[in-house]
Amino acid sequence: MSGQAAYPAFAGIEDRIDAIAVDGGSEPVRAAAELLAIGEHVLESWVRARGETPTDARKEGFRLLALHRQGARGEPSFNACRETCRELVYHYNLLALEPDHPDTGHRLTLAAMIARHLLLFVGGKLEVAGLGEFCCSSRPLRAVGH
Amino acid sequence: MVDVTDKAKKYRSVGYYPGCALEGTGNGYDVSTRAIAKKLGLGLRDVSNWNCCGAMEVKNVDPKIQTYLSARVLSQAVNEDRMDVVMAPCNGCYHNLKKAEYDLAHDPKSVEVVDKLSAKAGHKAYKAGEAETIHALDWLKEAIGEDGLRERTNGKLAGLKIANYYGCMYVRPRHIFPEKDKGPGSESTSQPHFMDDLLAAAGAENVSFPLKTACCGGAHTLSDSDTSTKLVLNILQAAEASGAEVIATECPTCHTGLEMHQVRAEKRFGKKTNVKVLYFTQLLGLALGIGPRALGIHTNISDSMDLIIEKRLT
Structure with missing residues (x-):
């Protein structure tokens, strides 16, 4: 599925996530940090596409969660990735705090899948609807000029 | 605050709003919901002459029309059928009815539109608070509960490993679900667990699943099928x-x-997955000793029969 990211600016990131899932086990803390950074990059892209400057603030110690809150402001359907962001943070914590845990390989696999989900969800929203709402908590398209 | 036992009594007989999906692609959900109600001695009475809840399409054109359509369903339930609880198994219907309830309680403009359209359509306008909308999970959790299921199923689902997938609509947005996040016994919007609880009571082993409320890509299905397929595959x-x-x-x-998209993922991307997909009502039905056909399992696209036989669930 390489190079088929829904949003062109995200091309290559899926491949990188796959590579981290395969090769990251030897350095789980670094791999976890890179997955978290990918999540931040994805949300930064969403925030920038809305014409805003991505926040450097942290929520509960994580910039990813602050970026999600910023990205969801006025966009109810963006909350569909709220728990995905929280799961990414949770798996980052598991990997960073217990790198020698016997489940580290499994945790890294899941963390990569969570990061991929965030990428696909946000990429899909950016590509398909521009910045229009299409989802079930949506605002009327005509209200935002579509 | 309603006492748990009062709720259990109240939910033993409820109004049933299947919605459009359960009459079509979600037929197995409808069939299995009715089958377990019968088996458990719970009353389900269909809301008469119901209409579409407004789904997502109407909301994109005019959200007030969606509010009216959902309010009209509730008006039928209250004013024509004398129901005080409406159970909607579909997340979309459940979400929209709850949203209409919220809008009518908080937005005078919504009240004005619903009153006007109801008068034009010739029926009584629904007023906030006249009925309670619940999901099928609330219904079973309160009316039967884990203890009730445990007694009736004897751990029939033991050895079956389940990932509970709630989707994004069941808990979102939080403000339209004032009864959730109220501590022990209530549903959580960040870590929903009612389905986990019910299936565990029937003996199932719930796995830790990090994407239980993640987007399924449903809204992308027609506009960008590849993104939907990738989200589902993930x-x-x-x-x-x-x-x-x-x-x-x-x-x-x-x-x-x-x-x-499980089928499409294999055709489009060559990615085959073997995990089965079943409605929780079908799984509870099997645990209660109901046959697969009576639960509409043969109408699913995902063929689960090998697993059902292997696990001796039939």
């Missing part, structure tokens, strides 16, 4: 990586999406 693969043999669903849109 959910299916995450469920398998979590050790699940089955994904339990409680939303017809998610369920159909998981099934359709």
